[in-house]
Amino acid sequence: MSIKIGIIGGSGFYQMDGLTDIKEIEVETPFGKPSDALILGTLEGKQVAFLPRHGIGHPLLPSELNARANIYALKSLGVEYLIAVSAVGSLKQEIEPRQFVVPEQLYDHTKDRNSTFFGDGLAVHVSLAHPFCPHLNEFLHTAALEAGTTVHRGGTYICMEGPAFSTRAESQVYRHLGFDIIGMTAAPEAKLAREAEICYTLLACITDYDCWHPEHDAVTTDMILDNLRANVEASKQTVRNAVAKIADVPRTCSCANALENAIATHPDKIPPTTRHRLSLLLDKYLA
Numbered sequence: 647m648s649i650k651i652g653i654i655g656g657s658g659f660y661q662m663d664g665l666t667d668i669k670e671i672e673v674e675t676p677f678g679k680p681s682d683a684l685i686l687g688t689l690e691g692k693q694v695a696f697l698p699r700h701g702i703g704h705p706l707l708p709s710e711l712n713a714r715a716n717i718y719a720l721k722s723l724g725v726e727y728l729i730a731v732s733a734v735g736s737l738k739q740e741i742e743p744r745q746f747v748v749p750e751q752l753y754d755h756t757k758d759r760n761s762t763f764f765g766d767g768l769a770v771h772v773s774l775a776h777p778f779c780p781h782l783n784e785f786l787h788t789a790a791l792e793a794g795t796t797v798h799r800g801g802t803y804i805c806m807e808g809p810a811f812s813t814r815a816e817s818q819v820y821r822h823l824g825f826d827i828i829g830m831t832a833a834p835e836a837k838l839a840r841e842a843e844i845c846y847t848l849l850a851c852i853t854d855y856d857c858w859h860p861e862h863d864a865v866t867t868d869m870i871l872d873n874l875r876a877n878v879e880a881s882k883q884t885v886r887n888a889v890a891k892i893a894d895v896p897r898t899c900s901c902a903n904a905l906e907n908a909i910a911t912h913p914d915k916i917p918p919t920t921r922h923r924l925s926l927l928l929d930k931y932l933a
């Protein structure tokens with residue numbers, strides 16, 4: 647049986663509460679191993695697959711994540727809807743710690759990450775004008791409201807390389823450019839989900855004001871950790887609310903056919919090894 651809903655937990659979100667009939671599986675992909683074993687189970691009556699993005703115990707830096715393996719592993723289980731959760735910093739006064747954002751846009755400011763499944767003789771260019779699935783965003787936003795959170799809909803997430811946080815100069819530039827929140831993981835996750843034709847949405851949970859805020863120095867690590875813990879509880883409830891509804895809806899967004907007009911290479915020119923390695927993504931179009 648295929649599992650249609652995937653959940654990726656961020657910092658502090660290493661297990662999915664409420665999951666029953668739990669089964670843990672190790673998945674190998676053509677791109678190596680995911681961050682950890684995938685946890686399969688039933689949540690709100692639905693089959694789901696959960697993956698802690700940084701691994702259990704958080705051994706992985708954002709730059710060390712094998713996002714290709716993570717997304718490919720979820721795709722191989724049949725995942726069509728992916729809810730990702732991330733701890734982020736706020737670049738706007740009105741987006742406060744312990745509040746949530748369901749962003750609409752993504753600005754990739756990372757420097758050294760592999761952000762495509764393709765290459766090796768196969769050129770594919772997917773549309774990323776809307777990097778988050780608009781339909782799934784709507785579900786997630788409603789689910790966050792139902793969980794009693796203060797949630798902002800829309801806005802732009804800038805993804806930085808890390809692992810160090812921004813300098814004050816960088817933070818101020820990002821604010822001038824109009825970005826709303828800053829994190830280290832949505833790129834290339836969103837891009838790869840699109841290439842895998844998976845609907846992707848992100849629950850961004852605010853832990854702090856990055857470092858631009860004049861009172862930032864007054865914020866202690868303890869306060870940030872308290873915010874993180876509070877966010878994790880509320881984000882788990884939000885995810886449960888979203889899962890309860892998602893799979894009942896027919897999939898009408900364009901994410902499901904993202905590769906339809908995106909494959910530039912003539913089928914006869916695709917090297918057999920590349921074709922074979924990516925059969926999970928390509929069979930629908932090239933079989």
Ligand SMILES: [Zn+2]
Binds near residue numbers: 781846901902
């Ligand atoms: Zn979609």
